[in-house]
Amino acid sequence: MKNIMxxxxxxxxxxxxxxMVLEGEITGSMKTPGQFVHVRIxxxxxxxxxxxxxxxxxxxxxxxFTIVYRAEGEGTKKLSKLGPGDTLxxxxxLGRGYPLEQNAHVLIVGGGIGVPPLYELSKQxxxxxxxxxxxxxxxxxxxxxxxxxxxxxxxxxxxxxxGSHGMEGYVTDVIRTLDADFDCFYACGPKMxxxxxxxxxxxxxxxxxxxxxxxxxxxxxxxxxxxxxGDWIKLCTEGPVFRKGEIIL
Amino acid sequence: xxxxxxxxxxxxxxxxxxVMPASGCFSFGEEFSKLYDLSExxxxxxxxxxxxxxxxxxxxxxxxxxxxxxxxxxLQNPGVDHILDHELKFLEQYDVPIIANVAGSEIDxxxxxxxxxxxxxxxxxxxxxxxxxxxxxGGIQFGTDPETARRLxxxxxxxxxxxxxxxxxxxxxxxxxxxxxxxxxxxxxTMINTLVGMRLDGNGQPILSNVTGGLSGxxxxxxxxxxxYQVRQxxxxxxxIGMGGIATADDILDYISVGADAVAIGTMxxxxxxxxxxxxxxxxxxxxxxxxxxxxxxxxxxxx
Numbered sequence: 001m002k003n004i005m006x007x008x009x010x011x012x013x014x015x016x017x018x019x020m021v022l023e024g025e026i027t028g029s030m031k032t033p034g035q036f037v038h039v040r041i042x043x044x045x046x047x048x049x050x051x052x053x054x055x056x057x058x059x060x061x062x063x064x065f066t067i068v069y070r071a072e073g074e075g076t077k078k079l080s081k082l083g084p085g086d087t088l089x090x091x092x093x094l095g096r097g098y099p100l101e102q103n104a105h106v107l108i109v110g111g112g113i114g115v116p117p118l119y120e121l122s123k124q125x126x127x128x129x130x131x132x133x134x135x136x137x138x139x140x141x142x143x144x145x146x147x148x149x150x151x152x153x154x155x156x157x158x159x160x161x162x163g164s165h166g167m168e169g170y171v172t173d174v175i176r177t178l179d180a181d182f183d184c185f186y187a188c189g190p191k192m193x194x195x196x197x198x199x200x201x202x203x204x205x206x207x208x209x210x211x212x213x214x215x216x217x218x219x220x221x222x223x224x225x226x227x228x229x230g231d232w233i234k235l236c237t238e239g240p241v242f243r244k245g246e247i248i249l
Numbered sequence: 250x251x252x253x254x255x256x257x258x259x260x261x262x263x264x265x266x267x268v269m270p271a272s273g274c275f276s277f278g279e280e281f282s283k284l285y286d287l288s289e290x291x292x293x294x295x296x297x298x299x300x301x302x303x304x305x306x307x308x309x310x311x312x313x314x315x316x317x318x319x320x321x322x323x324l325q326n327p328g329v330d331h332i333l334d335h336e337l338k339f340l341e342q343y344d345v346p347i348i349a350n351v352a353g354s355e356i357d358x359x360x361x362x363x364x365x366x367x368x369x370x371x372x373x374x375x376x377x378x379x380x381x382x383x384x385x386x387g388g389i390q391f392g393t394d395p396e397t398a399r400r401l402x403x404x405x406x407x408x409x410x411x412x413x414x415x416x417x418x419x420x421x422x423x424x425x426x427x428x429x430x431x432x433x434x435x436x437x438x439t440m441i442n443t444l445v446g447m448r449l450d451g452n453g454q455p456i457l458s459n460v461t462g463g464l465s466g467x468x469x470x471x472x473x474x475x476x477x478y479q480v481r482q483x484x485x486x487x488x489x490i491g492m493g494g495i496a497t498a499d500d501i502l503d504y505i506s507v508g509a510d511a512v513a514i515g516t517m518x519x520x521x522x523x524x525x526x527x528x529x530x531x532x533x534x535x536x537x538x539x540x541x542x543x544x545x546x547x548x549x550x551x552x553x
Contacts, residue, residue: 001282001283001522001525002284002521002522040520040521041313041482045316045466045467045494045496045517045535046316047313047317048313048318048466048467048517048519048520049311049313049318049519049520050519070350075313089521091522112324138254158467163531211308212308212309212310212311212312212322212456213311214310214318214519215280215518215519216519217280217522218276218280219274219276219280219281219325219518220273220274220276220311220312220320220322220519221276221296221305221310221322221325222308222309222311222320222322223308223310224305224308224310224325225308232304232305232325236332
């Protein structure tokens with residue numbers, strides 16, 4: 001579970017958004033899209049909590065995987081300074097990812113920094129022969145990333161809150177304009193987006209949640225969420241992906 | 250390897266080494282059992298048990314601070330009966346003494362839990378949690394009022410089949426007064442619990458839903474060392490298990506130097522899940538390098 005990975009590449013791909021490619025043996029155990037890694041910032045005790053970051057792309061052939069994260073706080077800003085040859089201590093792979101079902105056509109909906117894990121998901125669904133349509137929402141043009149990469153996998157629609165790129169509005173505004181029969185939706189993004197999707201989409205769906213974590217592997221009970229049955233379960237081990245309606249948003 | 254140098258004998262506890270994970274930072278061990286053999290540990294201080302199951306506080310429950318973290322989990326646990334039947338049962342397969350952390354809101358809660366949990370075959374001691382700062386409806390007052398702490402310790406001692414260690418809160422005016430209030434009743438002390446703190450986000454709002462949380466991690470080590478240093482001078486013989494920000498073998502030696510008998514590792518289990526076995530190894534090597542025959546040869550050297 002605990003591994004030292006080597007940074008292969010790091011690039012800024014949008015405002016404060018960084019893409020980091022890592023190489024190491026543990027990549028072989030990364031199978032399910034939607035799982036995450038828990039990254040230690042450095043080997044001092046200045047930052048005691050690791051950062052949970054979703055896995056955006058898995059390249060088994062080269063034992064590499066990609067994470068995309070927002071360099072917003074002190075810790076992630078330090079991560080963004082790493083370059084090729086630097087190493088990173090990670091716990092991986094963690095959590096339960098998206099179930100891959102043999103549907104004809106699925107809708108994939110991402111919001112902001114919730115977009116990255118959906119790329120590996122779409123990639124794997126496409127390999128299975130599932131048609132994917134993507135709707136990705138951002139605040140503004142400067143925040144948009146991976147439009148072309150998703151575009152290579154299926155129809156891709158962008159929404160920006162300020163209308164500076166794609167359609168003005170939210171992902172739900174775009175979805176209303178789509179004339180297609182979807183079998184299922186997969187989503188990751190802000191809790192409000194997931195809530196609206198869960199309540200308005202008359203489809204089976206899977207959502208991925210985010211929460212502040214302590215340990216990342218079920219020990220500290222920091223990242224709990226409430227199930228529809230009233231139980232409090234750990235997001236890091238029971239999630240982060242849940243079936244629509246399973247969790248109270 | 251000369252592990253004899255690390256063996257420690259305390260009331261109820263024959264420790265292979267002085268290193269144990271602190272309560273709340275190890276759950277009930279099952280997750281860590283996938284990473285290393287739990288029998289390597291000196292002991293395990295399991296997560297707090299209450300009479301009834303508790304769901305704890307709303308999220309966010311943790312926030313990072315400089316060299317530390319705040320938590321406001323709120324003692325989420327499945328209740329003492331479940332812990333006895335499942336979690337402690339699971340731990341029976343390991344050759345490691347368990348220190349059961351007992352929490353509650355009223356004296357009766359504590360005595361019910363202590364009575365039940367002290368009868369588990371692998372529970373060798375109780376850690377009386379009178380100092381959790383994150384539970385609104387009680388708990389903390391037991392840890393901040395000397396008379397109440399004394400009364401509670403006395404009642405728990407009456408029902409417990411195993412030695413009782415009282416976990417002291419640092420959130421008091423005089424840690425010495427608190428230690429003295431329970432010092433002639435308790436079999437030992439564990440110190441310290443977390444310090445009450447808060448952190449705000451960029452909009453000036455508290456990050457934790459509970460507003461305040463317990464500060465732990467390397468940031469609190471100087472506070473803990475000082476409190477143990479003070480208490481040890483007034484209670485030269487009471488067993489003390491020290492904790493607060495231990496990250497290295499040198500940190501362990503610091504705790505032993507101010508008079509602790511053994512140590513517990515808390516927050517750093519999250520930073521590095523392998524830290525407990527790594528520190529046992531590092532401590533053994535360190536003593537070898539220093540030419541010290543037994544860890545306790547260094548005990549209390551801060552006073553000399």
